[in-house]
Amino acid sequence: MRLKDRAAIITGSGGDLGRGMALRLAEEGACVMVNDKNxxxxQETANLILTRGGKALIHGADITKSVEVKEMVDRVLKEWGQIDILVNNAGDIRDALLQNMTDEDWDFVVDLSLKGSFICARAVVPHMVERRYGKIVNISSLAYRGNIGQTNYVSAKAGVVGLTQALGLELARHNINVNCVAPGLIDTPKAATLDSKTRERLIQKTPLKRMGEIVDIANAVLFLVSDESKYIARQVIHVSGGMEGF
Ligand SMILES: NC(=O)c1ccc[n+]([C@@H]2O[C@H](COP(=O)([O-])OP(=O)(O)OC[C@H]3O[C@@H](n4cnc5c(N)ncnc54)[C@H](O)[C@@H]3O)[C@@H](O)[C@H]2O)c1
Known part of the structure; x- marks a missing residue:
């Protein structure tokens, strides 16, 4: 029970990776605010936690909307009195080559991954500063190093790395650790939609020669939000089987 009585907010935790994180953190004793616009x-994630004897709340805040995020944060504070952990996980893609990418494709992806992470961090940081304790993990992607057809996503995820560096520096003096996890090719339903040639090429490019599992990402996040990593700040951990870029 490494996270006994810690209160965590995990954005987009109705989704594949976020659900894995929520279950893993709850297993270690954390009270989890399951955030998902869907x-x-x-609710499915929250039910899984509750049936396993854990503590969970659910909130449908759209993380790109400051007012909704504030309502969610207020609710956690009302229920649990504290916020120890924020995982900025919600993210999505709208792939297109640059000449076909619309303003809407760009805004959707950048607003969700980058602005959403900023909005959520801004909402929880005052409480963390007050208690001189906090762990923030931003979920980027190995794509932050570049990928064809993803200028919006790559820019957003590189921005998430920049946010980690900047915020990590700003908050370290308050005993708040800000770090980042960059997943590589992970075995989620999304990876199943890749054509088999692309999947095989990426597996061959991965030194461990296989896809990662959802729990591999959850374990990296667990490490970064636990006190086992208390001297680690502003780092990007590639959970990618050794792959250094798509
Ligand atoms: N799946 C992978 O292989 C992979 C690889 C690298 C990085 N990532 C990153 O990991 C994170 C999670 O990916 P995933 O595959 O679990 O995605 P997912 O689509 O399964 O889950 C994302 C969840 O976020 C929710 N969401 C979307 N917009 C929202 C908003 N405005 N407010 C609140 N919730 C919102 C969605 O409803 C969804 O449930 C993303 O940031 C993604 O970019 C995933």
């Missing part, structure tokens, strides 16, 4: 998926 309430049905969020």
């Amino acid at each position: 309430l049905k998926k969020g």
Whole structure:
């Protein structure tokens, strides 16, 4: 029970990786605010935690909307009195080559991954500063190093790395650790939609010669939000089987 009585907010935790993180952190004793704009998926995650004897709340805040995020944060503070952990996980893609990419494709992806992470961090940091304790993990992607057809996603995820560096520096003096996890090719339903040639090429490019599992990402996040990593700040951990870029 490495996270006994710690309160965590995990954005987009109705989704594949976020659900894995929520279950793993709850297993270690954390009270988890399951955030997802898709309430049905969020509720499924919360139910899984509750049936395993853990503590969970659910909130459908759209993380790109400051007012909704504030309501969610207020709710956690009302229920649990504290916020120890924020995992900025919600993210999505709208792939296209640059000449076909619309303003909407760009704004959707950058607003969700980058602005959403900023909004959520800004909402929880005052409480963390007050208690001189906090762990923030931003979920980037190995794609931050570049990928064809993803200028919006790559820019957003590189921005998430920049946010980690900047915020990590700003908050270290308050005993708040900000770090980042960059997943590589992970075995989620999304990876199943890749054509088999691309999948095989990426597996061959991965030194460990296989896809990662959802729990591999959850374990990296668990390490970064636990006190076992208390001297680690502003780092990007590639959970990618040794792959250094798509
Ligand atoms: N799946 C992978 O292999 C992989 C690889 C690298 C990086 N990532 C990153 O990991 C994170 C999670 O990916 P995933 O595959 O689990 O995605 P997912 O689509 O399964 O889950 C994302 C969740 O976020 C929710 N969401 C979307 N917009 C929201 C908003 N405005 N407010 C609140 N919730 C919102 C969605 O409803 C969804 O449930 C993302 O940031 C993604 O970019 C994933």
